[in-house]
Amino acid sequence: MPLIEVNEVRKVFETTVRRQGRFGTLASLFRPEKRQVAAVEQISFAIERGESVAYLGPNGAGKSTTIKMLTGILEPSAGSVEVAGLIPHRNRKRSSYQIGVVFGQRSQLLFDLPVKDSYELLRYMYSVSWERYHSNLKEFADILEVEHLMDRPVRTLSLGQRMRCEILAALLHDPDILFLDEPTIGLDVVAKERIRSFIEKINREKGVTLLLTTHDMNDIERLCHRTMIIDKGRLIYDGSLQYIKDNFATERQIRAAFSDVQAARAAALIFHGRPGVAVEIEEQVVRVTYDQQQTDTSELLKLLLDKANPRDLTMQDESVDALISRIYREGLEERPKNRLLAAEGALR
Numbered sequence: 001m002p003l004i005e006v007n008e009v010r011k012v013f014e015t016t017v018r019r020q021g022r023f024g025t026l027a028s029l030f031r032p033e034k035r036q037v038a039a040v041e042q043i044s045f046a047i048e049r050g051e052s053v054a055y056l057g058p059n060g061a062g063k064s065t066t067i068k069m070l071t072g073i074l075e076p077s078a079g080s081v082e083v084a085g086l087i088p089h090r091n092r093k094r095s096s097y098q099i100g101v102v103f104g105q106r107s108q109l110l111f112d113l114p115v116k117d118s119y120e121l122l123r124y125m126y127s128v129s130w131e132r133y134h135s136n137l138k139e140f141a142d143i144l145e146v147e148h149l150m151d152r153p154v155r156t157l158s159l160g161q162r163m164r165c166e167i168l169a170a171l172l173h174d175p176d177i178l179f180l181d182e183p184t185i186g187l188d189v190v191a192k193e194r195i196r197s198f199i200e201k202i203n204r205e206k207g208v209t210l211l212l213t214t215h216d217m218n219d220i221e222r223l224c225h226r227t228m229i230i231d232k233g234r235l236i237y238d239g240s241l242q243y244i245k246d247n248f249a250t251e252r253q254i255r256a257a258f259s260d261v262q263a264a265r266a267a268a269l270i271f272h273g274r275p276g277v278a279v280e281i282e283e284q285v286v287r288v289t290y291d292q293q294q295t296d297t298s299e300l301l302k303l304l305l306d307k308a309n310p311r312d313l314t315m316q317d318e319s320v321d322a323l324i325s326r327i328y329r330e331g332l333e334e335r336p337k338n339r340l341l342a343a344e345g346a347l348r
């Protein structure tokens with residue numbers, strides 16, 4: 001039985017529309033105009049114990065609203081949500097024992113108090129035994145390297161230090177599921193890497209199920225075996241990141257370096273006017289960008305090697321980040337949508 005089960009879920013918010021002008025403001029006061037916003041539309045998915053899933057989408061797509069329904073903060077307008085056998089909004093307290101939540105932008109630590117005080121409060125709230133508390137604190141603080149921060153007021157911590165303390169806070173009560181909303185946002189490369197390796201470890205070694213929202217493709221590549229994409233409240237993709245890469249990453253770039261600018265210019269001319277191939281020159285480097293489905297890589301490489309004399313050749317696929325933003329931007333209509341939807345297991 002799946003650990004998380006979401007069935008035909010919809011969430012509609014009612015908002016008040018402000019009318020323009022002085023009379024409009026007055027009219028809005030007496031007769032407010034209501035408008036309904038569907039933040040989530042008929043979403044269904046199931047997550048098994050131990051999975052690690054990326055939940056992606058552009059701003060305003062409905063990610064936070066979904067997570068709020070999974071954590072019981074919001075009640076769905078229609079459909080059903082079940083998390084670890086409970087209906088979250090009806091069993092908020094019991095449900096909270098099963099889940100840990102980390103919101104990149106918000107804190108569950110008390111700002112002016114030492115980190116440890118917040119942990120002790122959480123221990124009390126979640127009725128964690130002192131023994132369990134001490135052993136979890138020691139184990140996690142060790143790996144996250146936050147032992148030396150225990151007596152520091154939270155407000156004095158750097159963003160990276162605070163995030164590591166937040167993750168520890170979310171795990172003190174041994175939850176089965178961890179919801180992470182942008183856990184690496186705003187962090188430098190080293191801090192991101194520390195957090196990723198910790199999250200990976202608790203998923204692999206402790207079997208904690210992960211649902212992660214992120215705009216950082218490295219988070220996904222590193223942590224998640226499954227990707228769900230939501231756009232305008234609808235789930236448009238549920239499958240592997242590899243599938244997206246294989247089917248949508250059609251753009252590829254050959255980077256050829258030459259011994260001087262003249263040689264680079266001469267090489268660029270070889271591709272001039274060729275349909276579906278774009279060429280850029282930067283000093284002695286030529287970048288040839290093309291669609292793999294239209295043009296054979298071997299053909300371009302042969303031309304380069306026969307007619308020019310590159311010092312170095314490297315190939316690069318389109319970054320996943322660029323790829324997913326293109327999927328958001330263009331939607332799946334323009335692209336091989338049918339292929340995507342028809343593919344077995346792509347959209348469950």
Ligand SMILES: Nc1ncnc2c1ncn2[C@@H]1O[C@H](COP(=O)(O)OP(=O)(O)OP(=O)(O)O)[C@@H](O)[C@H]1O
Pocket residue numbers: 013014015037038039057058059060061062063064065066
């Ligand atoms: N309390 C609310 N009242 C009215 N509309 C809301 C409310 N919460 C969210 N919305 C709207 O629902 C839609 C989805 O919002 P949501 O916060 O779930 O998106 P998101 O994918 O998490 O975006 P982001 O990446 O910016 O956090 C947006 O149009 C948002 O304006």
